[in-house]
Amino acid sequence: GENVEQHPSTLSVQEGDSAVIKCTYSDSASNYFPWYKQELGKGPQLIIDIRSNVGEKKDQRIAVTLNKTAKHFSLHITETQPEDSAVYFCAASGGGGSYIPTFGRGTSLIVHP
Amino acid sequence: DAGITQSPRHKVTETGTPVTLRCHQTENHRYMYWYRQDPGHGLRLIHYSYGVKDTDKGEVSDGYSVSRSKTEDFLLTLESATSSQTSVYFCAISEPGGIRLTDTQYFGPGTRLTVL
Numbered sequence: 001g002e003n004v005e006q007h008p009s010t011l012s013v014q015e016g017d018s019a020v021i022k023c024t025y026s027d028s029a030s031n032y033f034p035w036y037k038q039e040l041g042k043g044p045q046l047i048i049d050i051r052s053n054v055g056e057k058k059d060q061r062i063a064v065t066l067n068k069t070a071k072h073f074s075l076h077i078t079e080t081q082p083e084d085s086a087v088y089f090c091a092a093s094g095g096g097g098s099y100i101p102t103f104g105r106g107t108s109l110i111v112h113p
Numbered sequence: 114d115a116g117i118t119q120s121p122r123h124k125v126t127e128t129g130t131p132v133t134l135r136c137h138q139t140e141n142h143r144y145m146y147w148y149r150q151d152p153g154h155g156l157r158l159i160h161y162s163y164g165v166k167d168t169d170k171g172e173v174s175d176g177y178s179v180s181r182s183k184t185e186d187f188l189l190t191l192e193s194a195t196s197s198q199t200s201v202y203f204c205a206i207s208e209p210g211g212i213r214l215t216d217t218q219y220f221g222p223g224t225r226l227t228v229l
Binding site: 006032034036041042043044045046049089093094099100101103104105106 | 117144146153154155156158161171203205207209216217218219220221222223
């Protein structure tokens with residue numbers, strides 16, 4: 001089955017800095033890669049996603065890049081703000097025709113004012 | 114926000130008692146999922162459903178059962194709760210192959226369960 005590794009587990013940055021979270025996956029057939037943000041006491045919410053036929057996608061201050069050859073994808077947050085502080089999860093799905101995503105273990109992002 | 118509610122939102126129970134958690138959706142999505150979230154483990158799939166009365170096991174299904182008698186409701190039952198089942202439980206829904214052709218999951222607000 002699919003295996004998703006996510007790093008780092010904790011990331012601390014100063015407000016205004018950029019933050020990068022990286023994930024690797026094992027199943028080359030996976031074709032959908034969403035990123036979720038989970039604020040304290042809430043359920044995860046989709047913030048951006050990318051399919052395997054696209055190398056990069058941007059939405060204002062966040063972007064996701066995908067390297068299919070290396071089987072890794074990354075979340076980039078620019079000009080971080082305190083409200084970006086949360087736990088971020090990556091996921092991969094689509095391998096073997098499965099709709100069930102495999103999640104990374106999460107990254108706790110702390111943005112210091 | 115996707116129309117997903119979970120009940121109860123918090124529950125404290127004793128070891129050996131049965132517990133049922135409910136997930137209700139108003140989106141008419143085919144797939145529904147139950148996850149547990151524990152520190153250091155991320156989100157782990159317990160069971161999922163791909164239609165009414167159609168369910169399958171996830172990676173941590175031991176000690177849990179599910180039922181789905183209507184599209185909108187997905188129940189998770191702990192037949193005899195144990196302290197190791199203390200966790201935060203999330204329900205999620207998805208509609209694979211829908212308009213966006215994605216496997217995007219939408220999560221409920223969670224249920225915090227404590228088993229004493």
